[in-house]
Amino acid sequence: MANKRIDEPTGIETVGHEWDGIEELNNPLPRWWVTTFWLCVVFSIGYMVVYPAIPLLKSGTEGMWGWSSRGQLAAEMDKAATERKPVLDAIAATSLDAILADPKMLDQAKAGGKAAFKQNCVQCHGAGAAGGIGYPNLKDADWLWGGSAQDIEFTITHGIRSPGVDTTRTSLMPSFGKDGVLQGGQIADVTSYVRSLSGKAPNDAAAQRGAAVFAANCVACHGTDGKGLRQFGAPNLADGVWLYGGSQEQVSASISKAHAGVMPAWAGKLDAVTIKMLAVYVHSLGGGEKFQAAAPAAAAPPADGTGNAKP
Numbered sequence: 001m002a003n004k005r006i007d008e009p010t011g012i013e014t015v016g017h018e019w020d021g022i023e024e025l026n027n028p029l030p031r032w033w034v035t036t037f038w039l040c041v042v043f044s045i046g047y048m049v050v051y052p053a054i055p056l057l058k059s060g061t062e063g064m065w066g067w068s069s070r071g072q073l074a075a076e077m078d079k080a081a082t083e084r085k086p087v088l089d090a091i092a093a094t095s096l097d098a099i100l101a102d103p104k105m106l107d108q109a110k111a112g113g114k115a116a117f118k119q120n121c122v123q124c125h126g127a128g129a130a131g132g133i134g135y136p137n138l139k140d141a142d143w144l145w146g147g148s149a150q151d152i153e154f155t156i157t158h159g160i161r162s163p164g165v166d167t168t169r170t171s172l173m174p175s176f177g178k179d180g181v182l183q184g185g186q187i188a189d190v191t192s193y194v195r196s197l198s199g200k201a202p203n204d205a206a207a208q209r210g211a212a213v214f215a216a217n218c219v220a221c222h223g224t225d226g227k228g229l230r231q232f233g234a235p236n237l238a239d240g241v242w243l244y245g246g247s248q249e250q251v252s253a254s255i256s257k258a259h260a261g262v263m264p265a266w267a268g269k270l271d272a273v274t275i276k277m278l279a280v281y282v283h284s285l286g287g288g289e290k291f292q293a294a295a296p297a298a299a300a301p302p303a304d305g306t307g308n309a310k311p
Contacts, residue, residue, distance in 0.1 A: 087228035088112075092273045096149040097291055099280055106280065113281025116274050119268070129285050134244060134261055139286045142241040144233045145169055159265030160233075168265055171233035176217065177256030186213050191252040197226045197239040213227070249276035 004016040004026075012025045048054060051063040089109050091099065099105050117129070124135045131137040140145065143292075145155055148265070155169060162168040176182040182190070193210025195201035214226070221234035228236040240246065243252050259271055282288070 037279050050255065065097055088273050089220060091276060096153065096279065100149060100283070106284075109277045109280040110284050112274070113277035113279070116278050117281055118269065119269065121278070124263075129282070134259065136243060137241075138282050140238065140241060141287040141289070142229065142239060143287070144171075144228075144235055145288070146230050147283070147287055148291040149279050149283040149288065150227070150291050153276060153286075154190040155263070156275050156278055157265065157267045157280075160259055160263040167264040169233060172260065173221075173234075173258035175257045181211065182218065182255070186210075187252055187255050190214050190218070191248060194226065194237050194255075195246065195248065195252055197238040200240065209245075224290075257305060 002201050003018075004013055006013055008024060011023060012027060014023045015026045017024070032041050048061070049063070050065055050070055052060050053063065055063040091109055091112070091165055091242075094102075094105060102215070109162040117125075121129075125131050125138055126135070136142075136144075143151070144162075158167045158169060159165055161171075162171045174181060177184070189206050189210035190207040190213040190246075191210065192201050192204065193208075193214050196203045196207040201207060214222075217223070218226075221232045222228050222237055226237040227239075228234040235241075235243070242250070243257055244250055255292070265295065266278075270278070
């Protein structure tokens, strides 16, 4: 303070300190800046009074207007739900076959199903629904339990081996190697035979020996031609589509130690209309089949021949 002085050239007082002989003039702030600053202070006080702004220990001030971004989002969601309700009610009241036959309703159901698929299904089946090792490709025509819209809806609703769900689809293939049902040479032979069904291996002596092993252990679920039985969820082994890989090593590993993948039951997690739209969307991806009346129930397979997802 004692070093303050009036700068003679400008007639303005200095701030009282200097650096290497350089002094700073104590110029007043521009009036426009001061005015803007105080307006911002007044605006801030008003904002804190009107809107939620001050954090407290467990919550925060709500403001005089009671507005919040969460409340605004909820209102917008309610509005959107109200706008969608007539469409969803119509889909809920219409059978799957009727939806598939109505182009307008089909487009609406597919749009809803696509949105639900992106939110709930891409984690396993991929954004393009092409799946991967252990996760089925939903775009081809290979179906363990049937590819009609009704079959797909049932699978989505009840899941596959979904824990705690009595109505879930269930198939259990024994681990032929781990459980000691087959020896190493037999597993190698039946692997060659299984791969020969789809042309991935020659019908050589090993495959011919494997045919006898297959007949004794596998036909109960996969059928004499290896094309599978859907009532058991047993895959078609003759079409070249493999859920867990089709190499000699991969098929042998699947026979030795069977896989038992799990798909959750979506009933209770998704509403019935969303599940119906998902079924329509998946059915439309390229592999959907026409609805067929259920075949008479088949006898249960023996304990050592229950079908499983294709190796």
